[in-house]
Amino acid sequence: MYKLDSNGEVNPKDFSTEAESHDYIEDLAQIDGSDTAEFENVGVETDDSNRSATFILKDLSVVHCKSKQEGIEVLKITEAMDKYDWLKDYMWKDISPEKDIYTQQASESPGEGFFIRAEKGVVSKRPVQTCLHISKEGFAQNVHNIVIVEEGAELHVIAGCSTARHAERGLHIGVSEFYVKKGATLKYTMVHDWGEKIFVRPRTVTHVDEGGVYISNYISMKPVGSLQMNPITYLDGKDSIARFNSVLVAAGGTDMDTGSVVVLGAENARAEIISRAITTGGNIIARGSIIGNVPGVRGHLECKGLILNDGLLHAIPELEAHAPNVEMSHEAAVGKIDQREIEYLMARGLDEDEAISTIVRGFLNVDIEGLPPSLVRKLDRVIADTQDDMM
Amino acid sequence: MLRIEDLRVEIGGKAVLQNVNLHIPAGETHILFGPNGSGKTSLMLTIMGYSNYKVTRGRITFKGEDITYLPIHERARLGIGVSFQRPPTINGLSLRKMVEICSSDREANVDHLAEQVNLSSFLERDVNANLSGGEIKRSELLQLSAQQPDLVLLDEPESGVDLENIALLGESINALLNRGVKRSGSDVHKGMMQKRSKSALVITHTGHILDYITADRGQVLNNGVMQCSQNAREILKWIREYGYQECMTCTN
Ligand SMILES: Nc1ncnc2c1ncn2[C@@H]1O[C@H](COP(=O)(O)OP(=O)(O)OP(=O)(O)O)[C@@H](O)[C@H]1O
Ligand SMILES: [Mg+2]
Numbered sequence: 250m251y252k253l254d255s256n257g258e259v260n261p262k263d264f265s266t267e268a269e270s271h272d273y274i275e276d277l278a279q280i281d282g283s284d285t286a287e288f289e290n291v292g293v294e295t296d297d298s299n300r301s302a303t304f305i306l307k308d309l310s311v312v313h314c315k316s317k318q319e320g321i322e323v324l325k326i327t328e329a330m331d332k333y334d335w336l337k338d339y340m341w342k343d344i345s346p347e348k349d350i351y352t353q354q355a356s357e358s359p360g361e362g363f364f365i366r367a368e369k370g371v372v373s374k375r376p377v378q379t380c381l382h383i384s385k386e387g388f389a390q391n392v393h394n395i396v397i398v399e400e401g402a403e404l405h406v407i408a409g410c411s412t413a414r415h416a417e418r419g420l421h422i423g424v425s426e427f428y429v430k431k432g433a434t435l436k437y438t439m440v441h442d443w444g445e446k447i448f449v450r451p452r453t454v455t456h457v458d459e460g461g462v463y464i465s466n467y468i469s470m471k472p473v474g475s476l477q478m479n480p481i482t483y484l485d486g487k488d489s490i491a492r493f494n495s496v497l498v499a500a501g502g503t504d505m506d507t508g509s510v511v512v513l514g515a516e517n518a519r520a521e522i523i524s525r526a527i528t529t530g531g532n533i534i535a536r537g538s539i540i541g542n543v544p545g546v547r548g549h550l551e552c553k554g555l556i557l558n559d560g561l562l563h564a565i566p567e568l569e570a571h572a573p574n575v576e577m578s579h580e581a582a583v584g585k586i587d588q589r590e591i592e593y594l595m596a597r598g599l600d601e602d603e604a605i606s607t608i609v610r611g612f613l614n615v616d617i618e619g620l621p622p623s624l625v626r627k628l629d630r631v632i633a634d635t636q637d638d639m640m
Numbered sequence: 641m642l643r644i645e646d647l648r649v650e651i652g653g654k655a656v657l658q659n660v661n662l663h664i665p666a667g668e669t670h671i672l673f674g675p676n677g678s679g680k681t682s683l684m685l686t687i688m689g690y691s692n693y694k695v696t697r698g699r700i701t702f703k704g705e706d707i708t709y710l711p712i713h714e715r716a717r718l719g720i721g722v723s724f725q726r727p728p729t730i731n732g733l734s735l736r737k738m739v740e741i742c743s744s745d746r747e748a749n750v751d752h753l754a755e756q757v758n759l760s761s762f763l764e765r766d767v768n769a770n771l772s773g774g775e776i777k778r779s780e781l782l783q784l785s786a787q788q789p790d791l792v793l794l795d796e797p798e799s800g801v802d803l804e805n806i807a808l809l810g811e812s813i814n815a816l817l818n819r820g821v822k823r824s825g826s827d828v829h830k831g832m833m834q835k836r837s838k839s840a841l842v843i844t845h846t847g848h849i850l851d852y853i854t855a856d857r858g859q860v861l862n863n864g865v866m867q868c869s870q871n872a873r874e875i876l877k878w879i880r881e882y883g884y885q886e887c888m889t890c891t892n
Contacts, residue, residue, distance in 0.1 A: 589728045595712035611732025
């Protein structure tokens with residue numbers, strides 16, 4: 250039970266799609282202490298003074314859903330479907346329910362999810378935070394999310410996913426569809442904190458219209474049994490931009506197969522995919538794929554990995570050009586920490602451990618725009634833990 | 641301050657230094673000459689404790705303590721600092737952070753120190769990333785000025801530095817050594833300097849740096865062997881006039 254088959258797949262039917270319901274919590278400060286800690290681990294602040302809106306899903310139940318800013322709408326997806334007839338055009342638009350066994354499960358037994366929409370021209374003053382949390386042992390959480398950033402609007406979403414400490418096994422299937430309209434900006438910072446026996450299968454498609462900007466930050470530094478995702482972004486509009494930053498840390502028992510695909514489909518579309526991966530005993534496959542379909546597009550892939558003591562790092566950068574006059578490049582490097590860098594720092598007074606953590610911190614220091622301070626602190630803590638794993 | 645006795649060093653089984661003796665008293669600046677590949681950088685990195693350089697004989701004492709097998713950071717904390725010839729880039733670590741690391745728990749005004757070596761605009765860049773030869777020298781000195789070592793090891797501090805910056809560099813080095821302006825002071829002044837000034841070992845090919853700093857002594861390293869020890873300017877004159885070939889036959 251709960252084993253990956255020879256194709257690296259897990260059978261969704263082995264998990265339960267039922268869970269007891271949890272009460273709605275009006276005031277974030279009233280959230281249970283142990284939950285609070287787990288939410289905070291993935292960037293969710295229970296003091297929401299720095300947030301425009303909050304959405305929290307625990308197993309099957311939406312326990313909190315509130316927006317504090319006019320023009321930033323946050324609803325349960327089921328409610329949004331009832332409210333907006335047009336929303337069906339955004340559902341399953343470019344992800345087929347038949348894509349794989351997970352999308353199949355998500356369409357057959359739909360759960361909850363969030364609907365976030367920034368109205369035309371509205372700028373989110375603070376990030377919107379969401380948390381998808383599994384607390385029931387053996388639960389399969391099926392989620393469907395839709396984010397729409399209307400013309401000229403700007404939205405930052407901090408999306409956390411976590412598992413309760415007491416829940417060992419679980420499956421998370423997340424179907425997400427993002428729409429960045431003309432001249433709009435979506436910054437989506439995703440933080441994952443799963444567990445050693447949690448299977449995670451996000452399926453995401455993003456469309457970006459003319460002049461739109463999509464920035465995706467992904468951070469996963471805690472063990473995850475099996476994570477497999479390869480979101481696709483279509484740069485459909487002229488001058489549209491996509492940037493991806495990923496920070497992956499895999500301790501023993503972690504299996505990650507992650508990547509990003511960007512399809513450059515319009516004049517002057519530009520994409521950049523940057524990932525930093527560290528393994529201290531786990532397996533990481535870091536993919537990146539840029540497909541240039543029209544002339545005059547640009548893309549760059551950068552994939553760097555460190556094996557700190559043991560583990561697998563497999564960088565798979567791919568470039569595909571279907572038109573003349575495209576500019577696409579990639580850079581991949583996998584290795585260990587350079588002894589000369591360690592000794593240089595030691596010559597400046599750091600002991601060996603301090604030198605290594607300084608180098609690791611620098612390595613992971615991709616410019617993650619707008620990372621909240623709580624996450625920066627978490628990053629530091631994880632780096633310290635990572636080092637303990639190495640020793 | 642630093643005493644090296646009968647030192648033999650190997651890299652990957654090959655001897656790079658053999659029978660090196662050197663004594664740098666407190667407050668003295670010594671100049672190290674020698675042709676390319678003679679082992680000058682190796683000597684410095686051995687003093688600092690780099691792992692590639694295996695000491696197979698002899699010993700190094702610093703401030704009376706045997707440091708021959710001490711790890712690098714303990715030597716640094718005891719007060720040895722190096723300006724490296726080819727320091728590595730550390731991605732994601734800014735020069736500012738690096739200078740803060742160097743200053744440890746000493747108070748250091750990073751912006752002020754950077755201004756003095758014309759590196760203000762480099763503070764937020766990754767340490768050593770895409771620096772020119774001259775910029776590397778200044779960046780190394782900036783780090784040392786925060787580190788405040790008692791024994792300063794400078795590996796060709798002036799090579800690749802333009803004429804304008806070399807004066808600036810000389811000034812920084814003097815500041816680092818507590819030497820103040822370069823002039824022969826009165827005896828009282830000298831006494832004060834003796835107590836306060838730092839020790840240094842400076843590698844140079846051109847000797848240009850001698851126009852800016854006061855050298856107490858010069859040594860020539862040849863093929864891993866310390867050849868002679870006398871007035872630095874004398875040595876420079878010899879090397880200029882007769883080359884290292886002649887220098888080698890001299891048995892001073
Ligand atoms: N890490 C190393 N591995 C192998 N050989 C080395 C290493 N470092 C130095 N050597 C060799 O040791 C010898 C001494 O090198 P070193 O760098 O000390 O010379 P140097 O006197 O500083 O020369 P230069 O004036 O060119 O800087 C050279 O033959 C060099 O090739
Ligand atoms: Mg050298």
